[in-house]
Amino acid sequence: MSYDFEEVQTYAESHTTPPADPLRRLGEETEATQDAPQMSLGPNEGAFLRFLVTLMKPQRVLEIGVFTGWSSIEIARGLPAGGKLIALDVNEETTAIARRYAEEMGVADRIDYIVGDAGQTIAALEGPPFDLVFIDAWKPDYVDYYEAVLPKLAPDGLILADNTLGALDGNEGIVRFNEHVSADERVESVLVPIRDGLTMIRRV
Numbered sequence: 001m002s003y004d005f006e007e008v009q010t011y012a013e014s015h016t017t018p019p020a021d022p023l024r025r026l027g028e029e030t031e032a033t034q035d036a037p038q039m040s041l042g043p044n045e046g047a048f049l050r051f052l053v054t055l056m057k058p059q060r061v062l063e064i065g066v067f068t069g070w071s072s073i074e075i076a077r078g079l080p081a082g083g084k085l086i087a088l089d090v091n092e093e094t095t096a097i098a099r100r101y102a103e104e105m106g107v108a109d110r111i112d113y114i115v116g117d118a119g120q121t122i123a124a125l126e127g128p129p130f131d132l133v134f135i136d137a138w139k140p141d142y143v144d145y146y147e148a149v150l151p152k153l154a155p156d157g158l159i160l161a162d163n164t165l166g167a168l169d170g171n172e173g174i175v176r177f178n179e180h181v182s183a184d185e186r187v188e189s190v191l192v193p194i195r196d197g198l199t200m201i202r203r204v
């Protein structure tokens with residue numbers, strides 16, 4: 001193959017249905033106001049996530065790492081009637097941005113935002129198991145998030161972990177996470193090389 005990583009990203013994005021207008025503005029506001037705007041999921045992976053949710057029809061979804069809200073809005077847009085997303089982040093300011101755009105998109109009533117440390121929040125979560133969990137918070141804690149959510153996952157539920165190609169950039173938390181999941185005989189996984197990597201994990 002003769003193409004490079006940046007070329008793939010640009011080409012994939014230009015052949016993905018463009019984001020709805022409020023999401024496009026969310027991207028612009030994130031770019032203008034945040035120190036690390038690249039944390040936002042963006043159009044290509046965001047659309048992929050919404051496709052998955054639309055096909056899976058999960059009733060109960062957990063997101064760990066909301067930031068300014070791109071992924072939570074795309075998940076919420078894909079939910080079936082009655083579906084709920086519980087969205088965790090430690091940052092009150094960025095969660096307020098996420099909530100504002102979710103309201104504008106008409107999906108805020110499908111999202112319960114919980115502001116606080118994800119580790120503590122997950123441990124305290126009660127209720128039916130999750131059909132889908134999206135992990136996208138503090139990379140050194142990925143293994144802990146994973147171990148905390150696995151017992152709360154529905155039997156045929158799916159865990160998605162973002163940024164898992166970060167191992168190739170030497171991200172130690174991600175290296176540890178990828179090795180942990182690869183060695184875990186309770187699950188099977190596939191690392192999808194979309195953007196900087198999305199690992200899909202299900203129980204066997």
Ligand SMILES: C[S@@+](CC[C@H](N)C(=O)[O-])C[C@H]1O[C@@H](n2cnc3c(N)ncnc32)[C@H](O)[C@@H]1O
Nearest residue numbers: 039040041065066067071089090117118137138
């Ligand atoms: C990569 S960003 C999430 C991007 C988001 N999914 C999106 O599509 O825009 C990581 C987020 O994890 C949050 N975070 C970091 N450590 C956390 C913790 N211990 N508990 C909860 N959230 C945390 C950060 O505040 C940040 O908003």
